[in-house]
Amino acid sequence: MEILLAKDMGFCWGVRRAIDIMGRAAEEKGEIISVGPIVHNPQVVQQLQDKGIWTDTRPLDSSRPVAITAHGVGPDVLREVEETGAEIIDGTCPIVTRSQRWARKMADSGFTVLVFGDPEHREVKGVLGWAGRSGIAIEDGQPLPEKLPSKVAVISQTTQSPQRFSAFVARLMHERIGEIGELRLINTLCDVTSSQQAAARELAAEVPLMIVVGGKASANTRHLLEVCQEEGAAAYHIETADELQPEWLRDVDRIGVTAGASTPDSAVEAVVERVRKIARN
Ligand code: SF4
Structure with missing residues (x-):
């Protein structure tokens, strides 16, 4: 055979980075609580727990530092953690942070932000949060919103394939070019x-x-x-x-x-x- x-x-560098950041924090400060699993892998989650990195026990409190995973979180979750007074250990992948910043920037500039990705995925939920009420997640193959405003920005969940993202943008143009006055496309795919x-x-x-x-x-x-x-x-x-x-x-x-x-x-x-x-x- x-x-x-x-x-x-x-493991990508973003996940290795988050694990290193949290591992160092746990060594220095004792147990820390991660908001959601650090990676989508139960075996790794167990190994990290053995090192003092626990996943999400709500309600959070100020007794232990709280870690944000590579997927990042939206502003509402961040606020919730800040309000507890707990120290925040930020393991958000810089590529996800970039996507969040674009979502907020586009929303602040009056664009409706279409996020191409799985609406139930933690990264997408976080990015949508930064777009506020202007964010809409659309999964591959799902219909486009019935009505689109004139200013539309499109970003992608970092882990989507370039082929699918480009096919989505092509479909958007093909089906809705008559409604869109200004289209901004931000490539947030991860290399x-x-x-x-x-x-x-x-x-x-x-x-x-x-x-x-x-x-x-x-x-x-x-x-x-x-x-x-x-x-x-x-x-x-x-x-x-x-x-x-x-x-x-x-x-x-x-x-x-x-x-x-x-x-x-x-x-x-x-x-x-x-x-x-x-x-x-
Ligand atoms: S964006 Fe890329 S580098 Fe960052 S965590 Fe996701 S897969 Fe890893």
């Missing part, structure tokens, strides 16, 4: 995601089977699965090595492995080890 790894995969998606696509074109490792709630892991399927490979999304089913490997002599931006190297190594073990048997 030949096991090929994607050229770019796993890390694009590079990991390109690497997954390249590998999926070469192998019959792709295993995508990452938390079930991780949006960028799901997108990796989609790009692998688009290349025609059979592709499975697993969170841990034990989810890998031996029958997937039947009659397959080459498999590709990739992993979402919140997947630790140890999870990928465990999957590779299990593939080897199944192949040996």
Whole structure:
């Protein structure tokens, strides 16, 4: 069995940065509370908890520092934390911060801000918060709002694929050019995601089977699965090595492995080890 790894995969620098910031804070100050899971990966969340980084116990209070994750939060959550008087440890990824600033800037300039992404995702909720009442999240494939104002700004969830974002903008222009007087397009896509998606696509074109490792709630892991399927490979999304089913490997002599931006190297190594073990048997 030949096991090929994607050229770019796993923890992105934004997540590594947030984990470092929080790890240092926990070492210096004792237990800290993170607003939501630091990454969409239960195994990593457990490892961090062992180091004193706990996820969200409401109501928050001033007894322990409160950490903002790489996904960032909206101004309402920030205010809620500030009101407790707790020290804030900010692990927001700078690329997400940039997106939040653009959302606020565009909203303040009178634009309706369309955020292309999953409305239930924490990053999108945070960015929408900065756009205030001017923000609208639109998921891929969803209809556009019935009526659009004249000034429209479009930004994207950082982890969307460039192809989908550009297709969305093209659809917006095609369907609504008559209503829009001024359109501002801000590219808030993250290079890390694009590079990991390109690497997954390249590998999926070469192998019959792709295993995508990452938390079930991780949006960028799901997108990796989609790009692998688009290349025609059979592709499975697993969170841990034990989810890998031996029958997937039947009659397959080459498999590709990739992993979402919140997947630790140890999870990928465990999957590779299990593939080897199944192949040996
Ligand atoms: S995927 Fe990109 S935007 Fe998201 S945390 Fe990582 S570096 Fe930041």
